[in-house]
Amino acid sequence: MANQPTNNRLPLEQGLWLITVALAAWMIPGAGHFLIRERKRGIILFAVITTLFVIGLYVGSIGVVDWVGGRIWFYAQVLYSPAVGLIGNITKHGGYPVYGRPADIGQIYTGIAGLLNLLCVLSAVYMAYCGRGEMIGHEEEDDNG
Amino acid sequence: MADCGFILAAFTAPFEIGTTPSSMLWMFPLLAAIALVYKATKMRVLFTKKYLQQSLLLFLSVSGFMVMAIAVLNLLSWLITS
Numbered sequence: 001m002a003n004q005p006t007n008n009r010l011p012l013e014q015g016l017w018l019i020t021v022a023l024a025a026w027m028i029p030g031a032g033h034f035l036i037r038e039r040k041r042g043i044i045l046f047a048v049i050t051t052l053f054v055i056g057l058y059v060g061s062i063g064v065v066d067w068v069g070g071r072i073w074f075y076a077q078v079l080y081s082p083a084v085g086l087i088g089n090i091t092k093h094g095g096y097p098v099y100g101r102p103a104d105i106g107q108i109y110t111g112i113a114g115l116l117n118l119l120c121v122l123s124a125v126y127m128a129y130c131g132r133g134e135m136i137g138h139e140e141e142d143d144n145g
Numbered sequence: 146m147a148d149c150g151f152i153l154a155a156f157t158a159p160f161e162i163g164t165t166p167s168s169m170l171w172m173f174p175l176l177a178a179i180a181l182v183y184k185a186t187k188m189r190v191l192f193t194k195k196y197l198q199q200s201l202l203l204f205l206s207v208s209g210f211m212v213m214a215i216a217v218l219n220l221l222s223w224l225i226t227s
Contacts, residue, residue, distance in 0.1 A: 044185045052178045059160045059171075102159035105171050112175060116182045123186035 014129075021128040025121040027081055032124025036132055045120050053080050053113035060106015062087050063096030073107045079114035079121075172211060180204040 025032025030046030033039070056064065067074040067088040078084045090096075098106065162168050180203040184196060 040191050041185050044191075045182060048178050048181045048185070052175070055174065057156050059162065061159045062156050063159070096157060098159045101162045101164050101168050105162060105168070106159070109175060112179070116179065119182065119186055 018125050018128055022121055022125050025124040026079070026117070027083075029080065029117045029120060032121060033127070036124060036128045038124075038127065038132065049080070049113050049116050049120070052116070053110055056106045056109025056111075056113060057087075059109065060098050060102045061096055062091055063098035064103060064106035064110055066091055068092050068094070070107060073111050076111035076114045077107075079118045080110065081117070084110075084114070169215070173208065176207050176211070177204050180207065 021032045021035055024035050028046065029049040030042035030044070032042070033045060034042035064070070065074065065077055065084055065087040074084075074088060078088070162171070177200075180200045184200045184203060185191065188196060188199065
């Protein structure tokens with residue numbers, strides 16, 4: 001019963017709404033939750049995931065985003081945001097080499113940030129599907145002050 | 146503007162980290178981030194105190210497991226090589 005959509009949207013409208021939430025959540029971490037009025041959750045997710053990604057880039061340099069030499073990692077990293085593709089475009093000629101432990105840590109941090117954002121996308125879409133923002137959004141904001 | 150350039154330049158060269166046992170400490174910020182995000186997506190209603198408590202508990206549990214795994218693997222490698 002909990003998995004049934006509980007809002008009154010038409011199926012097409014509901015589908016477009018879920019796609020909008022998913023795209024927003026992918027483009028800016030936490031934006032999906034923000035759209036469904038889970039603002040506190042959205043801010044926390046944005047702050048934590050962005051901090052993790054930025055630390056990864058700082059430790060390993062932008063060279064860790066490498067869709068030529070580290071394609072599997074790139075697939076995880078690009079889940080953070082489509083903007084990661086722009087970084088990949090800058091580094092594709094191999095102008096920012098990085099080796100050893102900084103490369104490991106940078107790739108792990110940025111890759112995990114991307115995978116955590118995938119979790120957030122799924123969470124935001126699920127909450128939107130259940131009509132979460134419409135059901136208890138205001139109530140929750142009131143509870144949280 | 147110059148400050149902005151310095152900040153951007155910091156992202157073009159890797160940070161110095163040696164391949165030493167202490168470099169394993171870099172796993173803790175990662176575990177903290179995973180615990181915070183997991184609990185933020187999992188909890189039905191986010192009450193600040195409860196959220197922080199549950200995140201801390203998860204962080205300590207996963208950290209404890211990782212430390213135990215490291216100790217067991219070290220012990221095994223010591224037993225095999227000695």
